Amino acid sequence: MSFTVVLVGRPNVGKSTLFNRLAGKKLALVDDTPGVTRDWRSAPGHVGGLSFTVVDTAGLEDVTDDSLEARMRRQTEQALQRADVALFLIDARAGVTPLDRHFAAILRKMKTPVLLVANKTEGKASKSGLYESFELGLGEPIPLSAEHGEGMADLVQALMPFAKEDTAAPTDEPVEEATGDRPIAIGDQPEPAEDLSKPIQIAIVGRPNVGKSTLLNSLLGEERVLTGPEAGMTRDAISVDWQWRDRRFKLVDTAGMRRRARVDEKVEKLAVADTLRVIRMANVVVLVVDAEAILDKQDLTIARMVIEEGRSLVIAINKWDIVDDRAMALRQVEDKLEAGLGYIKGVKVVTISALKGQKLDTLLDGILATYAVWNRRITTAQLNRWIGGVLDHHPPPLIEGRRVKIRYVTQVKTRPPTFALFVNKPLDLPESYQRYLIADMRNTFDLPGVPLRLLLRKGKNPYADE
Structure with missing residues (x-):
């Protein structure tokens, strides 16, 4: 059974609380401040044996101009x-x-069809409001307490007539954990074929007002999320399923991330925490930066956060159509990447105009290329031929007159590519030499723009006696 249920009402009546209750997860931001929700978002809902898509919406306001409230309506x-x-x-x-x-x-x-729900009916103070609601002409109200879960049985009964038998399950699902980390035994394992039915999860992140929501709308070809000159418009992370060239994507628009010292409102803190959650669950993170302030300190901080989380990174320089000296701007990008992200060579950088829809195909090609590198596996034979050549030309430095012995290397997982290096004294191998190995591996096996992890292990070569 599958159908779509949309929650509507004026601000601060408990729509997001009920949304989280029906979704079974705290997906929407909830606060006493009116107007926290601005864009509609959907998720699978499950209650009382019913399965449906539940949609949370912004609070209804009696405005019809071009203001933010009118656009939310x-x-x-x-x-x-x-x-x-x-x-x-x-x-x-x-x-x-x-x-x-x-x-x-x-x-x-x-x-x-509309069902009237009288929320916050816990306690005697709600009785008069419950009786008053009959005058709205929408039938008998369903008494409910979304916060405490009271009255859900009555809600299920009211929704039963709308259930459709033998329909497809809802596809606009919340963002799932997508690390893909799976332990692999030492030695080569057959690489499973990629499941093309699973969407590639793309998080769109960046500072406020750089064009993240405009980019999402341009990709979808519709005004799915609110845009405008006001900074910090997006609060909830909005997830949308989408398909391009036979590949499925889950696009997630996120709240803008300012420097922590400048974040003082509770709602903004919640929104930033939601963005961090989305980054941890993404396959590819698209960092949108403003062409008029390319890769400032906060941009680089976000980029380093993405790399530390092990996600693959693509940088989209937005508003490129208004740049006069493009050659100078590109040199500036290269210099800042070298200074701030020099240890991650080859991060894909794409210049776009989200508003005009320019170079969006190039951006998507870059996303797929980076995603492929993030999933790449290298055979143990290739790795050990490589480490043999490295040791011949640049062995580890002497530690107290003795050299650390590197015996064996193998890839233990993908997403991101992670390698185990077996040495006789793991604690003695200098970090500078580890960085050298990672840089050489990146160049040798063509692994640009994704984090590489090197795990030091003590032990002998398990294949030495074979």
């Missing part, structure tokens, strides 16, 4: 048009407000 109306049923939430403790009455009148005229 249009996003909500777009989600309503795609839904099978809408849950119109009111705050039973606050009672029915004029704004509730206004939007109830609008919802009654829409084709989408």
